[in-house]
Amino acid sequence: MPTLPWTETIPRVPVAEFFSTLPPEYSQDLFPEIQTRVRESNRVVVVLDDDPTGTQTVHDVDVLTAWSVGLLRDALQEAATCLYILTNSRSVRVERARAINREIAQNVQEAAHALGREFIVVSRSDSTLRGHYPGEILALGEVLKNNAHLIVPCFVEGGRFTLDSIHWVREGEYLVPAAQTEFAWDKDFGYRNSNLREWVAEKSAGRWANDAVGAIRLQELRGGGPEAVAHSLRSVHGPVVVDAATYRDIEVLVAGLLRLGVDEQRFLYRTAASFVRVRAGISAHPLLSRAELVPQETRNGGLIVVGSYISKTTRQLERLLELGHIEPLELVVEKILDSAVREREIQRVLERAEGIIAGGRDALIYTSRQLALAESESSLLDVGKQVSRALVTLVSRLQARPSYIIAKGGITSSDLATQGLEVRRATVLGQVKPGIPVWRLGGESRFAGMTFIVFPGNVGDDTTLAQLVLELRGDSRAGL
Secondary structure, eight states: OOOOTTOOOOOOEEHHHHHHTSOOOOSSOOHHHHHHHHHHHTOEEEEEESSGGGGTTOOSEEEESOOOHHHHHHHHHHOSSEEEEEOOGGGSOHHHHHHHHHHHHHHHHHHHHHHTOOEEEEEEOOTTSOSOTTHHHHHHHHHHOOOEEEEEOOBGGGTEEEETTEEEEEETTEEEEGGGSGGGGOTTTOOSOSBHHHHHHHHTTTSSOGGGSEEEOHHHHHHHHHHHHHHHHTTOOEEEEEOBSSHHHHHHHHHHHHTTGGGGGGEEEEEOHHHHHHHTTOOOOOOOOHHHHSOTTOOSOOEEEEOOOSHHHHHHHHHHHTSTTEEEEEEOHHHHTOTTTHHHHHHHHHHHHHHHHHTTOEEEEEEOSOOOOOTTOOOHHHHHHHHHHHHHHHHHHOOSOOSOEEEESHHHHHHIIIIISOOSEEEEEEEEETTEEEEEEOTTSTTTTOEEEEEOTTOSOTTHHHHHHHHHHTOGGGGO
């Protein structure tokens, strides 16, 4: 990656060296206390997820893709401790994202009031810091009147950790400051700072100066425990960034928050997925097996749709293409952007996919890797929307029912679920690999009861996608 003039000079660190320098974790197991307090509070954790990948740590939790007051009232009544609402707001402009968040907050407030249930709101977003911050948090605060929010981007399963307010991303055997990864170069959500306090100042355009941003340090979590955290949080306002390197660190934070009682409702949360599982008191769950995902009676093949274009996904795609039984179907982006030939290109891929799936083989539909910008200089977000619409059209016209669907990429998986498959409600079964959630589609969906695997663009190593497909086929090469 080239070096820009403003790029920071924080060096990358070997993973083993990073963890060897940390103080010992807090010694007490706090999870039983957290589960008890969560149950006793009867407070629902309502997660507004800006793409479907945020369900990557929970299980037996419902996901809504619509948010009418009636639908929310029914879901809140049935929810034990957690409910996800898929906003897919990372795929839209900030003005629209703010409007979506305001509308959902108002509807959740109305539905919860009718039931007499209390709730807290988590704005779940990308652990590599891409998304509409602070726009979404500010919009939620306008409705819910919260005066403080915690920023907790640690995602243990994905190798994203925060220490001394610097956010790190694991790449192989090294941890790299987040602003020095490809994710920071995102055309729509890019940033320059790995220090979260400076990141807040940057993203808020000076609304909060870095010295006005609070911080919960790892030393406080591991040395002082929940009471120290509760004491620090009782009087804070505005944004607070939180260190964390393990689930135990997040448990200390959550236990401290829960000891605040009703005062916790002053807070909103901007977090990655690891925080959600702990705050909702949801225990860890074993990875799902092939028998739990693929119907034994099916003779059809599966469908893998790869829309994400980041380099990690491209490397994973290359490894998948090396497998002999996969039938690759490239959707050419240049043709999708050309209205004169778009329909012909979609129909070409669709007809081949139908035959492959019905014939018991796995169809791989992937977009060509060059997302060239149009002459109008529209952003990658706009180009990505056109490509995503083509993928939605393909899936919505598909008649052969796949034995499973893997959707690679956040926007891809959201659009395929909500538009291509007409999902309004689904259940998160768990994870098939760390950070890769599995949904069971609701009865209103085009393929009701189907296994839908949400594979984030930024999760896994180069072989993870290939391994997953082999496992779903029961192939002995799954340990490659």
